[in-house]
Amino acid sequence: MALHIYNSYTRNKELFEPVTPGHVGMYVCGPTVSGESHLGHARPYVTFDIVFRYLQFKNLKVRYVRNITDAGHFEEEGREAEDKVSKKAQLERLEPMELVQKYTNLFHWAMKEFNCIEPSIEPTATGHIVEQISMIEDIITKGYAYEVNGSVYFDVKKYAAHHDYGKLSGRILEDLIEAGNRESVSRDLEGQSEKRDSADFALWKAAPPEHIMRWKSPWGEGFPGWHIECSAMATKYLGAHFDIHGGGMDLLFPHHESEIAQSTICNHTAPVKYWMHNNMITINGRKMGKSYNNVIKLTEMFSGNHPLLTQAFHPMTVRFFILQSHYRSTLDFGNDALLASEKAFKRLWEAYEVLKKLSSEGNDIPSDKELDDKVNNWVNEFEIFMDDDFSTPKVIANMFELAPVINSLKDGIIPMKNISTNTLNRLKERFGVFLEDVFGLKNTDGNNNEVLKPVMDLLLDIRKEAKLKKDFVTSDKIRNQLTAMGIVIKDEKDGGTSWGVG
RNA sequence: GGUCCUGUGGCCGAGUGGCUAGGCAGAGCUCUGCAAAAGCUUCCACAGCGGUUCGAAUCCGCUCGGGACCUCCA
Numbered sequence: 359m360a361l362h363i364y365n366s367y368t369r370n371k372e373l374f375e376p377v378t379p380g381h382v383g384m385y386v387c388g389p390t391v392s393g394e395s396h397l398g399h400a401r402p403y404v405t406f407d408i409v410f411r412y413l414q415f416k417n418l419k420v421r422y423v424r425n426i427t428d429a430g431h432f433e434e435e436g437r438e439a440e441d442k443v444s445k446k447a448q449l450e451r452l453e454p455m456e457l458v459q460k461y462t463n464l465f466h467w468a469m470k471e472f473n474c475i476e477p478s479i480e481p482t483a484t485g486h487i488v489e490q491i492s493m494i495e496d497i498i499t500k501g502y503a504y505e506v507n508g509s510v511y512f513d514v515k516k517y518a519a520h521h522d523y524g525k526l527s528g529r530i531l532e533d534l535i536e537a538g539n540r541e542s543v544s545r546d547l548e549g550q551s552e553k554r555d556s557a558d559f560a561l562w563k564a565a566p567p568e569h570i571m572r573w574k575s576p577w578g579e580g581f582p583g584w585h586i587e588c589s590a591m592a593t594k595y596l597g598a599h600f601d602i603h604g605g606g607m608d609l610l611f612p613h614h615e616s617e618i619a620q621s622t623i624c625n626h627t628a629p630v631k632y633w634m635h636n637n638m639i640t641i642n643g644r645k646m647g648k649s650y651n652n653v654i655k656l657t658e659m660f661s662g663n664h665p666l667l668t669q670a671f672h673p674m675t676v677r678f679f680i681l682q683s684h685y686r687s688t689l690d691f692g693n694d695a696l697l698a699s700e701k702a703f704k705r706l707w708e709a710y711e712v713l714k715k716l717s718s719e720g721n722d723i724p725s726d727k728e729l730d731d732k733v734n735n736w737v738n739e740f741e742i743f744m745d746d747d748f749s750t751p752k753v754i755a756n757m758f759e760l761a762p763v764i765n766s767l768k769d770g771i772i773p774m775k776n777i778s779t780n781t782l783n784r785l786k787e788r789f790g791v792f793l794e795d796v797f798g799l800k801n802t803d804g805n806n807n808e809v810l811k812p813v814m815d816l817l818l819d820i821r822k823e824a825k826l827k828k829d830f831v832t833s834d835k836i837r838n839q840l841t842a843m844g845i846v847i848k849d850e851k852d853g854g855t856s857w858g859v860g
Numbered sequence: 861g862g863u864c865c866u867g868u869g870g871c872c873g874a875g876u877g878g879c880u881a882g883g884c885a886g887a888g889c890u891c892u893g894c895a896a897a898a899g900c901u902u903c904c905a906c907a908g909c910g911g912u913u914c915g916a917a918u919c920c921g922c923u924c925g926g927g928a929c930c931u932c933c934a
Contacts, residue, residue: 640928749874
């Protein structure tokens with residue numbers, strides 16, 4: 359089976375063939391640490407964590423680079439050219455780097471909560487000013503950028519004469535120029551007049567006196583432009599041409615389009631073989647974003663401290679919620695949807711716990727060939743579905759098909775002999791690999807508490823004795839009190855009792 | 861205004877022209893001292909109108925609705 363990836367650049371599903379056999383270079387646009395991450399931010403990081411994990415499952419060696427944008431991007435010229443990071447810092451009376459540290463820490467905390475594997479390299483923009491400057495110099499030398507008043511701009515028109523500018527984002531240069539010209543009339547004229555053409559974008563920006571974050575450059579003191587950091591760092595760590603570049607769909611233009619232009623000029627080759635873009639998380643049908651004022655921060659998500667939330671949601675619930683839809687579809691947030699995911703995930707995980715305890719020996723021939731085939735088929739499809747552009751929702755659907763079978767095997771509703779030992783073992787192995795290793799899901803309750811376990815064993819033992827004596831007052835008292843404490847107990851068909859927190 | 865995406869049952873969501881995705885919620889049943897859990901069964905769909913086709917949620921056209929990008933944005 360071979361992995362196919364939907365390539366945003368060609369708008370087709372393509373067979374994935376690494377540039378260097380056995381190795382994969384993957385770059386994902388990381389967070390701008392000028393504020394707290396919200397639910398929308400969770401999507402790309404969970405999505406590409408799955409990609410990272412799955413590529414490794416496929417026995418590929420992956421170098422996963424995800425940057426931290428800590429230099430702060432200025433806003434569009436025509437408005438105030440202020441550095442977002444330093445602006446906020448002044449408001450909060452913090453050093454810019456103090457702010458950067460705070461939000462970087464918060465971001466890392468959230469990633470850990472989501473059980474996202476750390477990237478191989480997590481470079482910062484401020485740590486690569488030198489690389490960015492030399493890349494800009496290179497572009498100037500090659501004649502595709504020009505300096506004006508200490509700022510450097512990329513010459514889009516010149517680039518577009520011989521390259522496909524706009525292909526990734528489906529844009530036509532003439533439209534951009536027209537739109538730009540129209541804008542410049544109604545907007546500010548100052549910043550615009552510096553550029554030779556409205557479609558040009560900044561590589562380096564001269565810093566006004568009040569700008570705190572500034573670096574020396576051949577063009578005077580300033581700070582890097584919007585897009586150059588990703589190009590510089592991707593090139594440095596992954597080379598001129600690498601496999602996968604990921605990010606949110608909203609980065610297609612201008613960010614990724616510009617990255618392609620810059621890198622192509624510097625490296626004489628298109629930087630990326632497969633462009634991957636995740637879709638947005640919406641809330642009431644609208645993209646979650648600062649400008650819409652409809653964000654739910656991750657801290658609010660995990661604490662339930664938000665008007666739209668009826669309760670706290672565990673990071674694994676959110677992760678599962680994200681995996682239940684395909685990464686290229688919009689995903690509509692709602693409290694009810696999260697509640698549904700919470701229950702669904704719990705049920706699935708409990709089935710998995712049950713599955714781990716099942717065993718059979720020496721049953722070579724299944725008594726129910728049809729069922730045995732079905733199980734094998736569902737299990738085989740895990741990989742087939744993932745190979746088809748990471749269809750996590752389909753894999754989950756199959757897991758839910760398997761859940762009743764697993765539970766029935768345990769309860770004896772389906773005799774163990776109905777499926778072969780091989781089938782059972784394969785089911786156990788694959789279910790675990792996909793649920794834990796590929797999907798990165800993990801247990802959410804506290805059954806592993808070393809202190810609690812013997813206490814629970816004792817209580818359940820007493821309750822069992824009471825039940826045998828038909829002393830239901832005592833047995834119900836234990837059960838009800840435990841329920842009140844948040845511990846749910848379940849009487850199993852085989853006479854045993856299981857329990858769980860939450 | 862330009863470019864593109866999208867409209868699936870109470871909610872969230874898969875859907876490659878023909879075979880009920882799945883989850884949550886609802887209803888019934890089985891099991892159970894009672895519950896919970898589990899199992900089984902079941903209700904509720906493909907925005908509208910045309911067209912192509914033996915056959916369309918799936919392809920085409922139109923209408924209506926929603927959204928994204930064109931500005932930092934996951």
